[in-house]
Amino acid sequence: MKSPAFIFIFCISLWPSVARAQTSDTVNVTISNQINQQAGVNGRLQLPMSTSFQLAPWGYQFFQTAPGALAPLNALDPFHTRVQVISGGVAAGQSTGIPLIAPDTWDFTELNALLPPVQSTSDHSPEFQIGTAPAFLSDSSGDILSSSYAAFAQMSANLVRYYNTGGFTEAGTFYQSPNPYHVTWWGIFNEPNGNGVTSAEYTALYNQTVPEMAAVDPSIKFLAVELSDYGTQAETYLPAFVSGVNARVDVLATHFYGTCNQTDSDDAVFASVPGFVSEVQDIYSQLATNPSLAAVPVWVTENNVNADYATSNGMSACNPGQLFVTDLRATDAFFAAWRSLVFASLGEAGAQGLYHWAFDGGQQFGEVDNSGNPYFSYWVDYYLSHWFPSPPGQNILQVTESGCCLWTYDGGNPMGLDTHTLAAQNPDGSVVILMSNHAVANLTDDNGTGTVRDFMLDLSALGNFNAGTIVYLDATTPAAGPVPQQVTPSAQMQFAIEGYGAALLRLYNNAPTLTAAGVANAASYATGAVAPGELISLFGSAIGPSAAASLTLTNPVLVSDSLAGLRVWFDGVPAPVLYASANQVNVVVPYEVAGQSSTTVQVEYLGALSAPMSLPVAATAPAIFTLNASGAGAGAILNAADNSVNTPANPVSRGAWVSIFATGAGATNPASVDGLLPTGPSYTPNANVSVTIGGVNCPLNYEGGAPGIVSGVVQINAQVPEGVTPGANVPIQIQIGTVSSQSGVTLAVQ
Numbered sequence: 024m025k026s027p028a029f030i031f032i033f034c035i036s037l038w039p040s041v042a043r044a045q046t047s048d049t050v051n052v053t054i055s056n057q058i059n060q061q062a063g064v065n066g067r068l069q070l071p072m073s074t075s076f077q078l079a080p081w082g083y084q085f086f087q088t089a090p091g092a093l094a095p096l097n098a099l100d101p102f103h104t105r106v107q108v109i110s111g112g113v114a115a116g117q118s119t120g121i122p123l124i125a126p127d128t129w130d131f132t133e134l135n136a137l138l139p140p141v142q143s144t145s146d147h148s149p150e151f152q153i154g155t156a157p158a159f160l161s162d163s164s165g166d167i168l169s170s171s172y173a174a175f176a177q178m179s180a181n182l183v184r185y186y187n188t189g190g191f192t193e194a195g196t197f198y199q200s201p202n203p204y205h206v207t208w209w210g211i212f213n214e215p216n217g218n219g220v221t222s223a224e225y226t227a228l229y230n231q232t233v234p235e236m237a238a239v240d241p242s243i244k245f246l247a248v249e250l251s252d253y254g255t256q257a258e259t260y261l262p263a264f265v266s267g268v269n270a271r272v273d274v275l276a277t278h279f280y281g282t283c284n285q286t287d288s289d290d291a292v293f294a295s296v297p298g299f300v301s302e303v304q305d306i307y308s309q310l311a312t313n314p315s316l317a318a319v320p321v322w323v324t325e326n327n328v329n330a331d332y333a334t335s336n337g338m339s340a341c342n343p344g345q346l347f348v349t350d351l352r353a354t355d356a357f358f359a360a361w362r363s364l365v366f367a368s369l370g371e372a373g374a375q376g377l378y379h380w381a382f383d384g385g386q387q388f389g390e391v392d393n394s395g396n397p398y399f400s401y402w403v404d405y406y407l408s409h410w411f412p413s414p415p416g417q418n419i420l421q422v423t424e425s426g427c428c429l430w431t432y433d434g435g436n437p438m439g440l441d442t443h444t445l446a447a448q449n450p451d452g453s454v455v456i457l458m459s460n461h462a463v464a465n466l467t468d469d470n471g472t473g474t475v476r477d478f479m480l481d482l483s484a485l486g487n488f489n490a491g492t493i494v495y496l497d498a499t500t501p502a503a504g505p506v507p508q509q510v511t512p513s514a515q516m517q518f519a520i521e522g523y524g525a526a527l528l529r530l531y532n533n534a535p536t537l538t539a540a541g542v543a544n545a546a547s548y549a550t551g552a553v554a555p556g557e558l559i560s561l562f563g564s565a566i567g568p569s570a571a572a573s574l575t576l577t578n579p580v581l582v583s584d585s586l587a588g589l590r591v592w593f594d595g596v597p598a599p600v601l602y603a604s605a606n607q608v609n610v611v612v613p614y615e616v617a618g619q620s621s622t623t624v625q626v627e628y629l630g631a632l633s634a635p636m637s638l639p640v641a642a643t644a645p646a647i648f649t650l651n652a653s654g655a656g657a658g659a660i661l662n663a664a665d666n667s668v669n670t671p672a673n674p675v676s677r678g679a680w681v682s683i684f685a686t687g688a689g690a691t692n693p694a695s696v697d698g699l700l701p702t703g704p705s706y707t708p709n710a711n712v713s714v715t716i717g718g719v720n721c722p723l724n725y726e727g728g729a730p731g732i733v734s735g736v737v738q739i740n741a742q743v744p745e746g747v748t749p750g751a752n753v754p755i756q757i758q759i760g761t762v763s764s765q766s767g768v769t770l771a772v773q
Contacts (some may be wrong), residue, residue, distance in 0.1 A: 036043050042586040048427055053481040054446045054456065055421035062419040064320075069416040070370040071102035072408035074382040074390060075325065076141060078108045078120040083133040085383045086140040089698055092395030094713075096382065097144045098595050099390070099401065100585075102409050103208050104141050104758065105324055105378055108134070121157045123178045127194035131185070135201060142204040145597065146584065147698065148577040150187075150324070152210030153525060154216065166219030167212075176232040183209075183239040197701035203696050207578040208244050209236060210324070214251035214278065222263035233269045233270035244273040254280045257305045260610050265313050270521050272316055274376070275306055276733050280327035281361065283341035285329060285348045289316070289468045289523075291462045292328060296361075296368050296709070297438065300325070303372045306672070322376030323369060327388055328353040333637055349387045352470050354398040356498040356523045360473065362523035363459035367445035370411075371419065390708040402504045403496050403525070408751035410455050410494075410630040415568075415588045417455070423592070426582040427476065428462060442476050449629045449739055450568060450588065453486055453531035456459060460520040468606060469525045472498065473523030473659055480528075488530040497524025515524050521713065535633035542624070542638060545609050546644035546686050547654040547765040554644040555617040556695055556735035558601070558686040560609050561591065566626045566633065567603035574601045574733075579584055582611075584696035588629045599698030611735040613697050616640050617690040643710050643760040644687035647768045648736075655767035659684045663740060671751035674771035675743055681770065683739045684729060688759050691727075703727040710760035714739060716770055717747040749773050 036307065074096070083331065086092060096104075110121045122131045141149050155161075157178070160171035167175065181198075184191040186206040190199025212218070215225040233245050233384035235730050236689070248264060251258055257277070258321035261757050279299045281292040310316040332340050333347035340347070354356060369377055379400070382390050390401040411417060420714055430438040441462040447453050464474040475670040491510040497520060510516070512530050520526055553559055572587040591598045591610045602609040609628065616622045619640045626633040652669070660669040663680035667673055668728050675681050693704035705728035712726040721741040729738035733737035739757060747753060750770040 043306045044403055046717070047196050049477040049479055050424055050428070050440060050442045050444075051426045051481070052458075052478045053423040054444075054454075054485060055423075056484045056486070057421045060418045064373050064375065064416075066419055068370045068411060068419050069375045069413050070366065070377055070411065071364075071375070071413040072404055073101040073104055073376065073378040074099060074404070075105040075107060075378050075380050076137060076382055077139050078133055079108055080120070080133070082238065082383060083120070083137045085137065087136060087393075089383075089393060091290040092383070092391055093140060094595055095143060095391055095395060095397055095401060096141075097597065099145070099405055100597075102376065102413075104145060104149040105152060105210070106138055106141055106149050107152045107154045107210075109213065110158055112207070121153075121155065122182075123125070123157050125157075128255075129193065129196070129198050131198065136642070139202045140206075142202060142521050146577050147204055147581055148565045149208050150210055151182070151206045152213055152246070152249065152324075153182065154210075154213035154224060164219060165169070169224060169227070172228050172231050175228065176235040179209075179211075179232050180239050181237040182206075183236050183243060184574050186574040187240045187243070203699055205240075205580060207242065207577040208246065210246040210249055210276065213249055214610070215248065216256060216260045217251040226267040226599065229264070229268060230270045237271065245271060246276045246322065247272045248275060248276040249275070250277040252277055252299070252302065257302050257309065261306065265309050265316060270312075274317050274322050274501065275310060275316070275319050276322045276324040276376075277302065277306065278380075279323055280326070280330035281328045281331045283470045285331065285339075285350045285395075286469065288466065289352070289471055289473075289493070290466055291354070292361065293364065293463075294438075296364050299365065300368050300372045303369060303374050307373060322378070323374055324376065325380040326377060327364060327380045328358065329387060349385070350470075351386055353388055354386050354400045355413050355470070356399070356473070357470055358400045358552045359403045359496040359500075359525045360459055360461040360523040362400070363407070363457055364443050364461050366407050366411075367443050367457055367459060370445065371544035397502075399500060402500060405611060406494055406496065406527055409627070410529060411447060411457075412585075412588045412630060414585070415450055420446040420454070422446050424772070426479075429711070438728060442478070444478065451528060451531070451565070453490075453629060454478070455629070455630065456528040456530075457528045458518060458520060458528070460522070460524055460689060462479055463680070471523075474523050475519060477517060478526075480516045480518070481514070482512070482516060482530070488512040489532045490534065491531070492529045493518065494527045495520070495524065496526070498522055514648045529630065531631060535563065535566045535628045537561055537563040537624070537626050537633045538635055539634060539638065544644060544687060545645045548641040549644075549646065549654070549765060551617070552639040552641035552644060553612045553622070554614060554641050554687045554689045555614045556686070556691070557612045557644050558609065559612055559734050560607055561626065562607055563626065563633070565605060565628065567605055567608050567628055569605050571602065571604040574599075574606040580700045580702060582700065584698060590627045592625045592627065594619075596697075601733065611697065611733060614690065614695050614734075615697075623625045628761045633679050641689075641762070643689040643708075643762050645685055645754045645757050645759040645762055645763050645764045646687050647683060647685045647755065647757060654765055656772055657752075658768045660755070660770055669771055671771045674749075674751070674773040676688065676747050676773055677714060677743050677747055677749070680724070680740055680742050683741060683755070683757065684732075685737050685739065685757055685764065686735055688712070688737045695728070697734065699734045701730050701734065703730050704728065705730075706734070708737065708759055712739060714741040715756050716741065716743055716772070719746050741771055743770075747772055
C-alpha cells in the first residue's frame, strides 16, 4: 500500500479526459469458436485471482478480532495470498511489522498473529513481501541506506530459516516458526520507485539479497520490484533493473490504482484501465530484452479503484489541504464494472496474477468488514476466481463487438466501447462469457449508477450446449451473494445489465455429479462414514479432467488442494487432492471435520459445483493399503529390516518387524496439517492402535505419520509374533479406536 512519501506519483491528470458518443443501448457481440492467439499468454487466459493483507501495528490482530473471516478467505480461493510486511516507521523496540527490531533482536509477535491464519487457508502458500527495512537500517525519511544492504540480505535469509529450515539462533536466542508451513514466495521490497530507492540501487539490493535467501532454501521463488504505478513508470524505472539483475527473478510485479482522488469522475477512473494494459505490455517488452527474463510472468499484486487514504489528522494523503473522503466505489456496484473490466483487459494483455488490495481494508479497499462479513467486492472477486480458475486457465475466444456505445477521448480518438466482453473456453469444452458494463449515465458522475446496456450474443459458432447458468453482479446483488440462475442455451441470447455491473454466463454440457454411494475409503473401498485425515476416493461423472492428473505441491512439503481446475470442499475447507480424473478423484478428508457428526461435501470442477452432499463423520475409519489397490490381498507392507516390499517371494521372518501403511486413523497429536508431507516421525493417532497377524496380537514400536507421505497415511511398525503360523497369505488387521480394518489383507511370513 502507499505511504505519504510517494503518494504524489498518482496523478490522474496523466490519463486523458473522456467523452462518449451514444447511439443506442444495445451492443452486438459475436463469439467465435476460434482462439484469439494474440490475446493472453499465446491465446490463453492465465490470470489467477488473489488478495492481500498488510502486517502493521494497526491490523495484525484482524483474525483474533474477526475469526469468522477465515471461512470467506478460504472460500475466495486466493492464489498465493500476499502479506505485505512493513515497519510502520516506529522506533526500535516498539510495535513494528518487520520482526528485526534492533541489531540481533527479533520480535515475531505480530507476524505470528497474522501469517499463520493466512497460511492455514486456501493454497497455504502466501507471498511474504519484505516490504521495507527496519528503522535502524534506514535514514530519517525511512529509506533504506545503501550501507545496509548486507544487513537486509542477512535479515531476509534468517526469515527463510525461520519458516523453512528449522529456525536460526541470533545473540543466543533461538527463533523458529510455531507453524509447519513453509513460505515459498518472497517479494523483495515494496514500491522501491516511491520509497527513495533508485533503479540501480534496487538492482544492487536485489542482487545481494536473493542469492543469500536462495542459499538457505533453493526451492523458494522471488517477486521483483513491485512497482507503484503511474504514467510511464515501467519505461523509466525498469531498464536498469532488467539490464543489471543477475539474481533469479520468478515474477515481475506492479501495482495499479484507478485514481488517488475521490473527486475524479467515474469516466476518469475507467479511463485508467487502458493505461494498465499499456504498462503490462511495456513490462513484457522490456523483459524480452534480457534472455534470462524473457519467460518471467507479470503479476499485478495490488489493484483497486482509489489509492488515497486518511492521514493522522483526517486529511487526504494524496491531496494536501483536502479532507479525506472514503471512496465507496471499491465496494459497491461500480466495483463490478471496474474489476471485471480490469480482469478482462489485463488477462487479454497477458498478466498472470491479479491481487485485490486489501482483504480487510475497510469500505474503500476491502473485501470483508471488520467482522469478516463480505462486501459486494468479495462476490465480484469470488466469481471471477471460481469461474475462470487458473490453473488450468482457458482458451480466449475471438470476440467481435459493435453497436452501442463508442467510447472516445481527446477530441474523438476511439477508445472502444463502453462495454467489454471476454469469452473463454475451458478444457472440458464449457464456455464462460464475462460481460462488463461501464457505461456512465453522465460524464460528471462520481459513483453514479451507470446506465443500461443490452448484450445481444451470437453464439451460433459455439455449437450446442445442454445447460447454462448466469450470475449478475450489480446493484441488485444480495448481501449474501448473487443467486445463479439457470438459462436455456440458444444460438442467440440477450442479457441486460441495468447499470454499472457485470454478468457471467456459463454454457456447458455436463455438471459434476456425485452420490454418497460414490464415496469410499481409498485403501479398502468401503463406504460409510469418513474420518479426519482419511484418504478417500470419490466416484461420479464430470468431476475432473478427462486426462488424469496426479498431485502437485505448493512447496516441497505440502500437497496442493487444487488440481487441474478441481477442488473438493468439506464444509468450505478445501481438501488436499491426490488424483483427479473425470470419474474418480482421490482426496484427503480435512482434519477440520474432527468432532463433527457430519460434513457437507461438494466437488468443484472449472467453477461448476456438484450438489451439496452430507456424509457422516466417524472418529476413525481404518483401512490397510494393498499392493494391487483392490482393498484385498497382499498388504502395502515393508519388511523393516531392509525396507523391501513384503511379498510371497520376499516373506518376513517371525520375530522380525514390518511397517504397515494405512489410513483412517482420525485426529492426531499433535494436530496434523492438511496436505503436509512429514519429513520424519511426526504425529500419532489420538485413538489406541493395535495389530493382529494371524489372529495374534503384535508388539508395536511406532504408530504415526509416514515420513514423506501425505498426512493421513499412517505407518505402524509391528513385530511378527513367534506364534504365528507361517504362510504366503497370513491375515493381518489393525484396529484404531473401536474400529477394525477390512478383512482379506495378507502378509507373507516364513
